[in-house]
Structures are given as structure tokens and as C-alpha cells.
Amino acid sequence: MFSDYSSTELISIFAMQGFAGLILFSVFVLMALGLAIIFGQMGVINMAHGEFMILGAYVTFLISNLFADFMPAIFSIYFFIAMIVAFFVCGAVGAFVEWSIIRHLYRRPLDTLLATWGLSLILQQLYRTVFGAREVGVTIPDWMMGSIPLTDIIEIPLNGVFVMCLTLIITLAVYFLMFKSRFGGQVRAVVQNRPMAGAVGINTEKVDRITFALGCGIAGIAGSAFTMIGSTGPTSGQLYIVDTFLVVVFGGAASLLGTIASAFTISQAQSTMEFFLSGSMSKVLTLLTVVIILMIRPQGLFALKLRK
């Protein structure tokens, strides 16, 4: 399949697809972070995670319209405001969902799976009713348009670079929160041994609620980033949830580094292969590779080494 191209063309194709894959990588990382935090913390597989992402995307869409209609002078900074609002809206909805549904279903993985799947259907219909079935898109501010020409053929899209930096900052923030702060210590204690965490004085229910809200909030930010690469429709989130699970499993649950490495591998593999093969074929190849690697390393790419 490579024979039709000259070697300079090939290098450019790989570079361009690689940069294009970086945005996908960012969305994967943000989605997987939220999912992994929630799964690691409570053993809840959140099937509605994609819908939380889309909620963030719709919030971004609304804010961008709001700025365009009422404050066109400062339209160029709408994205930052939208991101923050998306984080808090999704976090608040997440906290409400945890309080109303999830907390009654702890330690029942199948039930939470079904409940969150039901929630995802409800949310999809809600989006359809409120925003309409047609996909919506945001206007990207001028400063994020265009690209940096690296060579004659290779160009780096600006919005991709921006989304990448954003992901980096959020990942670092999550890392510090989880591994350097007192709250992170409590979260990890609950993950390891819930009854014992309670017995050393940690309010496990409160930790659960904040963690769930945090995971959903990060999905909201992923949604903001998502508006840069695709248009938002009621069912757009569905396309990402399976890939995100793949990222989490492949990376090894409870390993931040593993999540990032696996998001990078999967997004780059898909993005590069999509150029040469059809989309579904590249997905098949990615899945096959992941399955084979997981047969050899069932614990995922990175796992903690400990006396058990």
C-alpha cells in the first residue's frame, strides 16, 4: 500500500496524520482520565461518559453563540470561558447523577452498567429534543485557525497544538491532584480498601461524589476540545465510548502513564492507518493488536509492582 508514494511523500503523510492524530489523542486522554478515575474509584463503568462529553460540547456551542451574539468584541476568548463552564456544568450534573442513581448501586457492576447506559439514552433524547437532531458546530476563533508550515508539505494545525497543550495542562493538574494532594491520597485510599479508608476517618461517600463529579467534569472539557475536530450531535458521544474503554483497559487501570501511553498508541495507529486503509479496517487492526497484547500482558501496559 505504500508503493504508490515516494519516500518524501510518505514521511509527510506520516507527519501530517500524526499531528492530526494528536487531537484525537487529546480527546482520548481526557475521556480516558475521567473514565479511569471513576472506574478505579468506584468500580462503576460509566456508559454515559460519552454523553457527558457531548454535554460539554453543547455547552461550548451555547457559549460560543452567546459570545457571538452579545459580546462579539471578545469572541476570541470564548473557548476558555466555555471550557470552564463545561467543566462545572458536567461536574454538577455528574454529582447529581451520583447522588440520585449511582450511589444506590455500588458494588453491583452490572446494574450500574445498565443504569448508566439507560442514562446515556435519556441524555441523547434530551439533546435531540433541546438542540435538535441536526449536528451543530462552533465557529473557531481566528487565532486558532490556520496552521504552522513546517516544510513545503507538512503543516501543523494550530487548533491541534492548542488542544494538545490544554490536555497536557489538565493531565498535569489531575496528576498533582491525585498523587500530590491530600484529597488524592484519600481517593487512592478508598480505591484500595474502602472499609479501611472509612475506618481511618475518610468520608468515603463524599470522596465518591467528588470523584464522580471530577470525572464527568473532565469529560466536559474533552467535549470542549471535541468541538475543534468534529460537529456535535446527540449521538456523537457513542462513537468515542468504546475507544475510550479500549484506552483504559490497554493502559492498565489505575495507571496515569499507562492511560496516556495507550491513548497515544491507539490514536496514532488509527489516524495513520486511516489514511491508507478504510476506517473500519484500521479499527479492526487496532483492536486485534490490542487483544494480542492484552493476551500477553493482561494487566495492561503499565501496572504497579508491589508485594501482594
Add this chain to the structure above:
Amino acid sequence: MLSISDYSVAYGQSEVIHNMNLDIKENEIVAILGRNGMGKTTLMKSLMGMIPSKSGSVKLEDTEIADKKSHERVSEGVAFVPQGRMIFSSMTVKENIETGLTTVKDQKIPEDLYEMFPVLEEMKARKGGNLSGGQQQQLAIARALASQPKMLLLDEPTEGIQPSIIKEMAQTLKKIRDERNLSIVVSEQVLSFALDIADRILVIEKGVIVKEELRESVDQEQIAAYLAV
């Protein structure tokens, strides 16, 4: 200090602790002896709120804690060192102790904890799971003490620990009691350790306290007979 009255604990239909009455005085160390399956761990866990009680009351000073959640009991002043240590194995020694600070205002680990267990300061950046059994036991005790308890519960602290360290542990626990003015309830199978440490010895059998003796008047052989299979 801690008064337990008409206290019953059950797993579903099977009652494990039957109408227990027990008073722990201030600054007292009480050892609860009994063979396996007699209800020691159940009693400890239910006092900590990890297993719900069926009926009866548990009062810490004047506060009823029988229907409180685990973390609320910790803020009232109960702390727990469980059987098998149950330290958070993928967290560092320092982080493990810090989890015990959740209910207190202190944001820093008090110096005297490290003075009491110097080995923990040496190892504070290591993962808890990579410590030896004896070191993990010290860590579990330090974690419990971090919440500044008035009442410390230890469930079979000598399990899987070599005899020389058991002796040392008895010394440490007595020192903790003297320095911090707390009461200690320890469940045990090792009679010599109980005799070393306790002011009062209770024997539990099938969820009922069948014998109660002060340390001075205790008849070792009689107690040993209860522990023999």
C-alpha cells in the same frame, strides 16, 4: 470511657455477638482473648462501624456511636488497627499516615509519631506494601494514632510477627497509653502478650464474655485452658 451495653451483632440471621455488656475505663488496657471464630474480629469491626450492629448501645464518653458511620466514629475519637494490618499498599508510608489525618486539623504528620516509630521516618518514601510485616504493623498503629484517638482498637496485632518484636510492641503500646492518655482494647490469641500488656483480661467464647479478671489476680492456667482447642 467506652461503654457497651446489650450489644448484639449479626450477619443476617446468625447472631455472632450476644447481648454484650462491657465497660472500658480511661487509660485502661483491656485484652479480649478467645479462639478463632469466637467473635473477636466481628466485635472489633462492628465497634468501628465496618459491620452494622443489630441492637444495643455503644457510648464513647457520653456520645452514642452505635449508629454512626466509620469516619464519624473516627472523628469522635475511635481508631482501629485491623487484623492483617490493611495498610494501603500502593501508597507511600508518609501518605499512609496522612490518611489518618483526615479528621484532624493537623496538615502535617506530628513529629512524635516518627519519634515513636523511627523506622517509618527512614522508610517514608517507600510503598507501604513493600514493608515487612512488623514494619507494616507499626505503620498501621501510626496511621491510627494520627487521628488523635481517645480509644484505640487493635485486632490481633501479634499475628504473624516474631516473638522479639511482640515484646517490643507491648512496650510501645504501654508507652502510647501513658503518653497519650488513651484507652486500648486489644483482641488476642497470644496469652503472654495479653499478660504483658493488659490491665484486665476478658475471655470471649461464642460471642459472650465468659470470664473477666484483673491482671493481678489472673490465673494463667485457667485462661490458657480457654484458649486450648
